[in-house]
Amino acid sequence: MPLETFNGGTPLTMGVELELQLVSFSDYDLTASSPDLLHLLARKPFPGNVTPEITESMIEINSDVHTKHSELLAQLHEVRDTLVTAGEQLNIGIAGGGTHPFQKWVDRRIFEKPRFQQVSQLYGYLAKQFTVFGQHVHIGCANGDDALFLLHSLSRYLPHFIALSASSPFVQGGDTLFNSARLNSVFAFPMSGRAPFLLSWDEFAHSYFAKMEHTGVIKSMKDFYWDIRPKPEYGTIELRVCDTPLTVERAAALACYLQALCAYLLERKEQPPAEDDYLVYNYNRFQACRFGLDGTVVHPKTYESLSLREDILTTLRKMDPYAERLGGTAALNHLMQVTHMGSDAQYLRDQFATSGSVEGMVDAAVRRFRGRM
Numbered sequence: 001m002p003l004e005t006f007n008g009g010t011p012l013t014m015g016v017e018l019e020l021q022l023v024s025f026s027d028y029d030l031t032a033s034s035p036d037l038l039h040l041l042a043r044k045p046f047p048g049n050v051t052p053e054i055t056e057s058m059i060e061i062n063s064d065v066h067t068k069h070s071e072l073l074a075q076l077h078e079v080r081d082t083l084v085t086a087g088e089q090l091n092i093g094i095a096g097g098g099t100h101p102f103q104k105w106v107d108r109r110i111f112e113k114p115r116f117q118q119v120s121q122l123y124g125y126l127a128k129q130f131t132v133f134g135q136h137v138h139i140g141c142a143n144g145d146d147a148l149f150l151l152h153s154l155s156r157y158l159p160h161f162i163a164l165s166a167s168s169p170f171v172q173g174g175d176t177l178f179n180s181a182r183l184n185s186v187f188a189f190p191m192s193g194r195a196p197f198l199l200s201w202d203e204f205a206h207s208y209f210a211k212m213e214h215t216g217v218i219k220s221m222k223d224f225y226w227d228i229r230p231k232p233e234y235g236t237i238e239l240r241v242c243d244t245p246l247t248v249e250r251a252a253a254l255a256c257y258l259q260a261l262c263a264y265l266l267e268r269k270e271q272p273p274a275e276d277d278y279l280v281y282n283y284n285r286f287q288a289c290r291f292g293l294d295g296t297v298v299h300p301k302t303y304e305s306l307s308l309r310e311d312i313l314t315t316l317r318k319m320d321p322y323a324e325r326l327g328g329t330a331a332l333n334h335l336m337q338v339t340h341m342g343s344d345a346q347y348l349r350d351q352f353a354t355s356g357s358v359e360g361m362v363d364a365a366v367r368r369f370r371g372r373m
Contacts (some may be wrong), residue, residue, distance in 0.1 A: 001213070002210065003210070004207070004232050006144030006201055006205075006230070007232060008142045008144070009140045009142075009235035009236075011141060011146070012139060012259055012326065013066065013140035013141070014065070014072065014138060014256070014259050014364040015062065015063050015066065015234075015236070016062070016138075016251055017135065017136040018096070018133075018135050019058055019132075019134050019135075019244055019246075020058065020060070020061065020083070020096060020369075021095040021096070021097060021133055022034060022087075022093075022094065023100075023249030024091075028362040028366075029100075029103055030057035030091075030103040030131070032056035032108075033056070034052050034056045034057065034059050034090050034111060035052075035059070035111070036090055037059060037087070038050065040051060040090065043087075044082075046079075048061055048062055050083075050310050050341055052113060052116075054110060054127060054131070054318040055128060056110040056111050057100075057109075058131060059130070060281055062084070063075050067326070067327075068327035069326075069331045070350040072252045072255060072256070073249065073252040074229070076251060079248070080094075089133050089271075090240045091337035092212060093362075093366035094366065094369055095246070095362065096167065096244040096245050096247065096251075096344075097243070097244060097246055097348065098132060098165075098167045098180055099132050099171050099181055099243075100131070101134070101169075101173065101352075101362065102362075103172075104238060105128045105131055105172075105173065108128040110127060110128070114213075116154060119155055121342065123236040128362075129185050130186075132168065132182040134182065134186075134240060134242060134243060135165060135242040135244045135254065137238070137239045137242070137255045138238050139237055139239075139253065139259060140235055141235055141236060143233065144199065144202075144230065145199065145201050147218065147235075147237050148199050148200070149266075149273070150262050151197075151230060153270065153273045154237075154261065155273065155274075155278065155281055156277060156300050158241055159226060159297050159308055160251070160311070161241055161254060162285065162288035162292075163293045163308055163309075163312065164242075164245045164250075164254060164257075164312065165297060165343070165347075166243055166288075166292045166343045166345040167243040167246055167301055167347075167348065168181045168182040169345045170348070172229075173358060175349070178289050179288075179291065179345035180289045180292070180345070183289050185287070185360050186225060187242075191223055191225050192226065192227075193226060193227065194227060195224070195227075197273075197275040204230075207276060210265055213285050225240075225241075227241045228240065239258055243344070246344045246368045246369060247369065247371065248335060250334065250338070250344070253330075253331040253334040256323065256326070256331035257319065257323075257335055259326055259328060260328055260332065261322075263322045263325070264319060271301055276300070277301070279300065280298040280300050280303075281300070283297075284298060290307075291340070292337060292345055293309045293312070294309065296308065297311065302333065304357055309339050312339055313336070319332060347364075348361050348365065351365075
């Protein structure tokens, strides 16, 4: 089936998807409660959309389409409070974080949905190991060419979003020494990584996608697990590298940072994206995952080594006028604080040191999601 037409919409609108953890209050392990939670939520008005994810210990929530930080944050607060109340009825906790620190993937159950069952049959144990939790941000684009231009222009800024959202330092009970270990799980899938360097939607749809579909490897855009991918049915690009933050405030702030950055890039004041920008892509990506804000990245145009923290601060200051125009100043101020105080990964490590246990770390994450600490 040919790739659908790019459904161009209002530029710079934004929407957020958050994959969330369902935690047992008895032992703080993940619990296969999504069927019960989704059944409960279906019986009451929900301020957004909630869907199952690949294993029964996860759910995904989607915001509506927004243009301003205040509107997005207000809806995410309402969604969070609704989820917390529903969770209390089922005696389960809801938490952000890119990984659960000690869950065993072998214990997970695949949700009874045809696509998830197909993914499980194709990818084997990788499907259960995919019990990791990300934030996806959609930004509206006027047309497919703009979408591909933004997709490749953003590759130089990808480490910013990895470091600012990092919240997955522990996996299978141990400290990985990564700030975002979640992306290592995503990278195991053959259709992950970067998108091919094409700037024309016509060429992308009728040459690349058509050829890939002909190989039988992919059937739709859902089969690509790229770090950023176009979503023609929504008329957006979708940033997929962020861990789910521990709070909805940070989730909203990250979305507004991306919105401001896209407004800036669409003015085309920077050198245009080029295939050679990807020479340092995987190295910069690794630095952000491994060292977070303390990473060192290489500028793809000048090959200058940059402190990731300083590069983020410089860019946030440059985005000030764009955020002010879009109503996102408070969001950028929030991220400015993160660069000084540390990411959620640092917070989780501090909680482990204080409580002395991975269970204590999960308890802190559940309470932080509720906005109570």
